[in-house]
Amino acid sequence: MKNLIMADLKVLGHRIWAVPLVILMFTILFNFVIPGHNNHQSLKYFHVPLTAGILGYFLMEIWSHNRLHLEMNSLPCSKYSIVFQKYLMIFLFVAIGILSLSLFLEIMSLTTDYTFNATDFYNAVNYPMPILTKLSVFVIPLFFKFKNQKTALFGTIFWFLCLIPFISLSIYSVSKQNTQQDLFLYIFLLIISVIVITIFYIKENKSPKIKQLIFIPVVTVFTVALGRMISILADFLFNLSLSKFKPDIFKRFNGYYETFNMDAGTYKSIMELYYELLKTNGTALLVSTVLMLYVWKKGNIRNIMATTFQFITLPVIFITLEFFLLFAVFGADLIISSNSTFFNTDTHFFIADYMIFVLMLIASFYYSKKFLTEGGK
């Protein structure tokens, strides 16, 4: 392990100190150049993600073109060590970012009227961490798969900027949505798919085949339907448990819980609330699954399908599991605690975030190790 870490540090060379130094210099410069009084309060958030991100990108760039695969994999060290060390490097880069952040805050307290305090420091480290850690668990296996830092990075950015927030939002607002909104969602997805197909075929100048045409909208609908089904079920189970263990608690809630409380008390009322949502999304899931099985059986695009599942469905499952866990943590807190701290959402999000992160990390590690052996030309 030590040899692998030292190897990467040697490969990075001067970048290991130049990157945090440049970030430090730029943030100090921006603090004084940008008009305003408290710029350092925003600039402090850039240190850890920028340092870890840029160093990670440089390292991937150096590893690319099959070098990591051929060189490291041929050396006498286990695949487990090779993969594990790559995750350790992220923590090392974060530590360098923290060092750069401390220097920045110290310099700010010396040169401005700002006084260094632990809360500022803690927030500057803790707020970007969930995004950074999630990025890492996606980008590392993607890199091992494609051996190219750009593909890995664009794949991850695609998830984060497009897919995950979209699905997360649709899941998060699950109980506030109704069947009509869900129908609009699926129509919107189908329109997007048609646009994507059109752009693809115009660019590739190919005549589309019916199975390929079916594949794109079907996989899009399947992915979203799967995410929504899991989150609706999580929400349903959460309310079901609450109605049994803490029937009195509903009085305190606003929003959909209040609506629920109006009809609450029986299983029937809960079913009524969720029946329509489950019916719409369940139908979408069922139809898309059947169509996908048809494409799988008849088509010749199994490899594309398998890759799509690995890289699209997995993050969806993770995100929905995250919400599932979030509800579980909320529920457990409400059931166990007599003096409920339900509105202290930070703690619940923190617990759910890190619980799911462990699951994501295990899956990420598994795929990285698999791709390290399977990869190559």
Added chain:
Amino acid sequence: MTKILEINGVSKEFKGFKLDNITFGLEKGYIMGFIGPNGAGKTTTIRLIMNLLKKDSGDIKIFGMDNVSDEVPIKDRIGFVYEENYFYEHLTVNKMKEIIAPFYGKWDDNKFNEYCEKFELTPKKKIRDLSKGTKMKFSLAIALSHNAEFLILDEPTSGLDPVFRDKLMDILREEIQDENKSILFSTHITSDLEKIADYITFINNGRIVFSNQKDTILENYKIIKGDTGILTDEIRNELLGIKENRFGFEALCDYEKESLFSKFEVVTEKPSLEQMMVYLSNK
């Protein structure tokens, strides 16, 4: 005889290519030439040996150990040289050595320096500034400096000039002198192997055509040259490969089938490895 490498019934399927149930082995102290046309499965086999790819079925044993479960101790005793440069171009020869050396239990710095002198490698020169031949020399120096007992060379001579290829053969011949080392040398430039190989394994379309001692193989086949008029359907069926032009024919056949031509005026020759590869690949 101690087997250094044993491959038994190994298969690996990709889209459009299958390495089909390959079996061969290499004994200690010998050089095996691993030949075949481009895309025959040489590199895939080597990557399976190195556990860079996961096999679908079969067993691979190196030094009597399983190549997957005992990967680390096996790789400590293997020196590998790939066709493509996998070193970090922006580093110097010395820096790259510093990265690789700590991984090996038996790394010998003196030996590395000796090879650097022998191969005229400048330690402070960046890898990107080395010529293709010098990069190959550097790969060899790395592979030979940790007392490897088994050298795996994947097309090391492709793209190199004949002078350097000849030098490389001398180096390998020298390395094998102590009879404790073995070499698996994959190439499609068969003339290199005529000089040094003890065994030849020929792979085509993912299947092993033969794997035997070089001399035995060369004795088992004959090149027949003669007039096309003597080629009856019966004779054609017995030939392993045939080339025809307006002056006559040239064909490869089994040693035993030479008697078919006893009644005719033909020229019989011992085939070269290249001729065998050409005829058997087109079979």
